[in-house]
Amino acid sequence: MPRFRLPPPAGRSSFTRMKIRPFRAPMALLAAVLPVLSACSKQTAFGEANSLIILAPDSLSQQVEEETRQVLEPTIFTSRNEKQYEVSFVDPGHENVGQLKLFRNLIVFGTADDPLMLEVAAEAGQDLAALEPGRVFQASNVWALAQTVTAVLLRSGREAESWVAALPSVLNAVDTNYRELVLRRMFATAADTALRTDLGRRFGFSLLVPEVYDRIARDLGGGDSLVILRNDNPDPSELIRSVLIAWRPGVDSLTRELALEWRAEIDAVHYNVPQRIDDSNSSVVSFMWEGRPALEVTGVWQDESGGFPAAGPFIVWLVDCPARTYFVDAWLYSPNRAKYEYMLQLQEILGSFRCVE
Structure with missing residues (x-):
């Protein structure tokens, strides 16, 4: 499983020494x-x-x-x-x-x-x-x-x-x-095991999130659906953690282009603001997940509505399950907070994904 890995340390001589004086x-x-x-x-x-x-x-x-x-x-x-x-x-x-x-x-x-x-x-x-x-x-x-x-x-x-x-x-x-x-x-509130079971029964996959996450299921027509799991506590103007799961019949190959195109199709319709994708610093990792081919793509989303300039990181997983290919998009909005903690939380949720068909 790919992790939210740290890059090799790089020298940053511009930092001033923080002895007691800067305390x-x-x-x-x-x-x-x-x-x-x-x-x-x-x-x-x-x-x-x-x-x-x-x-x-x-x-x-x-x-x-x-x-x-x-x-x-x-x-x-x-x-x-x-x-x-x-x-x-x-x-x-x-x-x-x-x-x-x-x-x-x-x-x-x-x-x-x-x-x-x-x-x-x-x-x-x-x-x-x-x-x-x-x-x-x-x-x-x-x-x-x-x-x-x-x-x-x-x-x-x-x-x-x-x-x-x-x-x-x-x-x-x-x-x-x-x-x-x-x-x-993250699990100060209990893990929502009932939701995990229900997702497997209804949609052929499972994820584990804390009970504080809200669930939204949407019918796209033709029997297709998607699920959004969202935690915007304590205030959506301060912090949003969102995970969207969609699926389609199995694809021939899992590629970066497919992941970004799929995300572009979804974000303009199913997120509260249209999100432009900045992939200039994206990473791509192919891996096997629970015996199935998978791909991780990271990048930055930006609000393209023209209002308040908002942005944040996202992690997309494509997982080739036996009957379907799943698209899992985890994204974060935390304008005034350090993001590492919340990216680890999203990575933990992604790591709970299972094909249950």
Whole structure:
């Protein structure tokens, strides 16, 4: 199955270093929550799930900043390039480090005698003396509840070198946790298994979505139909996740041209605004899905009605089931939000597609 993959990291030297000085927004947040923090011994972590706070001495982190940003801030293309994660560096000696340690996602780099490493290892049940340098491990709720701390054991005397070598493993650990969080958020409302069963019985395919998704079934005439599954909570002016499924008799071959032509036929009629397709940054992947030929095509849709300039990413799947070829179009509208989380949700829905004929 194709995934919403990250591109190879690319250097972006234009980013300014985010030490404590740029922490204006986090520090404002701290000012708001500090009165609450004294209420009990361990508070719930705060901060965005895609914000990574790295705890390490400035003297070391300054040596590896560029390499760290290249790996831990990969860009993904949705409707434009955007960073998957935002990295900030914090020196453990900073006067507010006690409060900054309450953020949701922390990364600690240190040798076996580093005090922060010893704290994280104790919480994780790890004996640093028994670990090889370069080892990456995680602990939960170290300084706050609902917090994940990723720790990297550095080699004494070769700290910078072992830091850089561990970065791919750090990204893998962070991204795995993030994907799990996305799924928990997505299914905060129960999975609609009744809808999945009904789709299979009536239309010969199944998909699994949360119960918060609305279903619209439309008769196109001649016995053909299509289904739209849509979630526009909390407000359609802020966020729309939509999945449309249509079908036709089996086609000879699954091609990029077929996918885009099919989408152009549908969007002008069945979406609330006509969507122009921008395929200048599209990707195409052929794969086998549950033993059946399939194709994925990505691109960007744009509102061509002439009103408010709206746009967003889409992912189209063509799946050649035994009796029909299915067209599945997942698209997103989120003008003021980071899109990676919602693209992962749409990819999860696409991955639940099954031929049930």
